[in-house]
Amino acid sequence: MSEPDLDPGLHEPMPDAAVESPESESLDQDNRLKPEFVRAVKDAIDEDDGARVYALCEKLHPADIADLFELLDEDERPRMARAISDLMGVEVIAELNDWVREALVEALPADVVADIAEQLDTDDAVAMIEDLDHDEQQAVLAELDPEDRAAIEAALSYPEETAGRLMSREFVAVHETMTVGDLIDFLREHRELPTEFWEVFIVDPMHRPIGTCALSWILRTPRNIPLHDVMVRDQTLIPATMDQEEIALRFQKYALISAAVVDEAGRLIGQITVDDIVHIIQEEASEDILRLSGAGDGDINEPILMTVRTRLSWLVVNLGTAILASSVVGLFQGAIAKFALLAVLMPIVSGMGGNAGTQTLAVVVRALATNQLTDSNTWRMIFRELRIAMANGFALGALIGGGTWLLFSNPLLGAVIGTAMVVNNLTAGLAGILVPVTLDRFRVDPAVSSAVFVTTATDTMGFFSFLGLAVLTGLA
Numbered sequence: 001m002s003e004p005d006l007d008p009g010l011h012e013p014m015p016d017a018a019v020e021s022p023e024s025e026s027l028d029q030d031n032r033l034k035p036e037f038v039r040a041v042k043d044a045i046d047e048d049d050g051a052r053v054y055a056l057c058e059k060l061h062p063a064d065i066a067d068l069f070e071l072l073d074e075d076e077r078p079r080m081a082r083a084i085s086d087l088m089g090v091e092v093i094a095e096l097n098d099w100v101r102e103a104l105v106e107a108l109p110a111d112v113v114a115d116i117a118e119q120l121d122t123d124d125a126v127a128m129i130e131d132l133d134h135d136e137q138q139a140v141l142a143e144l145d146p147e148d149r150a151a152i153e154a155a156l157s158y159p160e161e162t163a164g165r166l167m168s169r170e171f172v173a174v175h176e177t178m179t180v181g182d183l184i185d186f187l188r189e190h191r192e193l194p195t196e197f198w199e200v201f202i203v204d205p206m207h208r209p210i211g212t213c214a215l216s217w218i219l220r221t222p223r224n225i226p227l228h229d230v231m232v233r234d235q236t237l238i239p240a241t242m243d244q245e246e247i248a249l250r251f252q253k254y255a256l257i258s259a260a261v262v263d264e265a266g267r268l269i270g271q272i273t274v275d276d277i278v279h280i281i282q283e284e285a286s287e288d289i290l291r292l293s294g295a296g297d298g299d300i301n302e303p304i305l306m307t308v309r310t311r312l313s314w315l316v317v318n319l320g321t322a323i324l325a326s327s328v329v330g331l332f333q334g335a336i337a338k339f340a341l342l343a344v345l346m347p348i349v350s351g352m353g354g355n356a357g358t359q360t361l362a363v364v365v366r367a368l369a370t371n372q373l374t375d376s377n378t379w380r381m382i383f384r385e386l387r388i389a390m391a392n393g394f395a396l397g398a399l400i401g402g403g404t405w406l407l408f409s410n411p412l413l414g415a416v417i418g419t420a421m422v423v424n425n426l427t428a429g430l431a432g433i434l435v436p437v438t439l440d441r442f443r444v445d446p447a448v449s450s451a452v453f454v455t456t457a458t459d460t461m462g463f464f465s466f467l468g469l470a471v472l473t474g475l476a
Contacts, residue, residue, distance in 0.1 A: 025037070026056075026059075026060060026064070027064070032067075033064060033067055033068060033071065037056070038068065038071050038072075040056060041053060041056050041057070041068065041072070041080070042072065042076065044056065045072075045076050045079050045080055045083070048079075050082070050083035053080060053083040053084060054083055054084050054086075054087070057080075057084050057087055058084075058087065062089065062091035062092045062094075062095055063091075063095045065084070065087060065092045065095075066092050066095035066096045066097070066100075068080075069081075069092075069096060069097075069100050069104070070096075070097050070100050070301060074103070077100065077103065077104060078104070078107050081104055081107075081108075088116075089119075090116055090119040090120045090124070093105075093116055093120070093124075093128060094120060094124045094127075094128075097301050098127075098131065099301040099302055099303070100301050101128060101131075102131045102132070105128055105129075105131075105132065106132065106136065110136070110139035110140045110142070110143050111143045113128070113129070113140045113143075114140050114141075114143030114144050115143075116128070117129060117140065117144060117148065117152070118144060118145065118148050121168050121170055122151050122152065122155060122167075122168050122169045122170065122270075123155075123165075123166055123167060123168045123276065125148075125152055126152055126155045126156060126165055129141075129152060129156070130156060130160070130165070137156075141153065151169050155167075155169075158240060158241065159241070161243060161244045161245075162240065162241050162242060162243060162244065163238045163239065163240050163241070163242045163244070163247055163261045163270075163272060164240035164241065164261070164269075164270075166244055166247070166272055166276055166280070167238075167240070167261040167269070167270030167271060167272050168270055168271055168272070168273065168276075169269070169270045170194040170197075171194065171197065171201060171260075171268075171270065171271040172187070172193055172194065172197055172200045172201065173200070173201040173202070173203050173207070173209070173268055174186060174200060174201075174202060174203070174227070175202070175203060175204075175205070176202050176203075176204065176210060176211070176226070176227050176228040176231070177226075177227075177228075178226075178227050179223060179224055179225060179226050179227065180218055180221045180222065180223050180224070180225050180226075180227065180230065181223030181224060183200065183213070183218060183227060184218065184223065197215075197258075198214065198215060198257050198258055198273070199212045199213060199214045199215065199257070199258055200212065200213045200215070200218065201260055201268055201271070202227055202228070202231045203268055206265075206266075206267065207267045207268055208262070208265075208266045208267055208268065209235065209237065209260045209262065209268045210231075210233065211227075211228070211231035211232055211233045211235060212231060212232050212235050212260075213227060213230060213231045213232070214232075217230055218230075235259070235260065236250055236254050236256060236259050237259070237260055237261075237262050237266075238250070238259050238260065238261045238262070238272060239261075239262060239264075240261055240262065240263050240264075240269060240270075244280045244283075244284070245280070245284050245369070247259075247272060247277065247280065248277050248280045248281050248284060249370065249371055251272075251274060251277045252277075252281075256274065257273065257274050258271050258272065258273045258274065259271065259272050284369070287447070314452070317452050318452060318455070321452055321455060321456040321459070322459075324456060324460065325350070325456065325459035325460050325463060328460050328463045328464050328467075329346070329463050329467070331467075332463075332467035332468070332470075332471065332476075335467060335470060335471050335476035336467070336476070338476050339470070339475060339476040341408065341413070342466070342467060342470055342475075342476060345404065345413075345417055345466070346462070346463055346466050346467060348400065348417070349417065349420045349421055349424050349462040349463070349465070349466045350424070350458060350459045350462030350463055351462075352396060352400075352421060352424070352425070352462075353421075353424035353425060353427060353428045353458035353459070353461065353462045354428070354454075354455055354458045354459065354462075356389065356392060356424075356425050356428035356429065356432070356458070357427075357428035357429075357431055357432045357454040357455065357457070357458045358432075358451070358454070358455075359432070360385050360388075360389070360428060360429050360431075360432025360433055360454075361432040361435070361436060361450055361451065361454050363385075363432075364381070364385075364432060364433045364436045364437065364446075365436050365446050365447050365450065367381070368436060368437070368440050368446055369447070373437070378437060381433060382430075382433055382434070385429045385430075385432065385433045386426065386429050386430065388429060389425045389426050389428060389429025389430070390422070390425070390426060390429075392425050393421055393422035393423075393424075393425030393426055394422055396421050396425065397417075397418035397419065397420075397421040397422045397425075398418060400414075400417055400418060400421055401414040401415060401417055401418025401419075401421070402414060402418075404417050404418075412473060412475055413470075413475060415473075416466065416469045416470050416473055416475055417466060419465075419469055420462070420465040420466035420469055423461065423465040424458060424461050424462040424465055424466075427457055427458060427461040427462075427465075428454070428457075428458045431453065431454045431457040431458065432454055435450045435453045435454050435457075436450040
């Protein structure tokens, strides 16, 4: 029986424009929302056209919807949330920027927030609830099921940015008396187990972790083999009170996919997975960079008044250090009056010293943050940076000294500024490592306070060395 002839046109490939995917209409080649798409959403919000907003956002990935919220103005976000309420699932809430999520959650009724929290993993639910005011927290917790409420309250009892706050309480743990076959049957029969996990924790009768079993080993091992014969006993345990930065370093050092979190008695109470660590590493790296400049959190969604308060406090401190440096210049105002060229050249010495100190400071703060710099190699690091500072100082001193000699036909002036450049570079190298190391020894975050002290040292010594040498040599 022959098949009927079909219209040949049906088999012709459609032009590229006709097969354009929904993603290509909203995302550019770098996977970012197109400006014209964002403007279309804004126009629909301004026109109070909820149906149009919903149609534009319906085919977006949850992560892209979260990005869209961040690109909108503050007054537009609640209106968009109301227009796409059906799309505001847990995936969108989990992907939202902290400041944006906090503002949206505060605008939602407590029962709605509770419904969202019950669908999230414990760590994501805690991240959503922890920033609420106390009264709002209690209202949301009151709407939760007793089991979920107990888990979230337990997590909130731990300090912020610790394993107890970050961990997920959804994990799989079994006793070592089971065989591989027993474990496979257990995983198949219990529907309430987590939907995603990479390894199974093996615990003793006191619920203390004694090993792990990767899913790949479980699937490839005969059913009659006891778990204690195939489990990996060497594991990295994370105390519930450990800081998130230290957790990230352990994951990086030991190439972990997941790790057990234990309480003070050593009992298994949760797990941390590598997807959480990716966010922590990004957060900690950004935090250190921004703290070095005194810019606070540096989040463009942070409230303006909070940003002003954070930046202004450090700018006031910098004003005080600038006054200290200028007082050194005041000691030599007579010499400057006699030889005005000193006023032209002295900012070069202090400026280059500040740049050199910032370079050393950035390297040292990073080394402290990644545990590359410890008590065992501090002196080696100090001597290393001093050698670098000396080499750079002599090179820059020869360059600026020779240039000054040729430009102003004054060899003594060239020698003075060249020597001052060497002295200030050594000061920069020494301050760049001693200041953060000293602060770290006193349990003060070196990323927060080091820059002010290093800049003060290089400015003060730059002015003092240059002007002092000018007076001592009789130049002024």
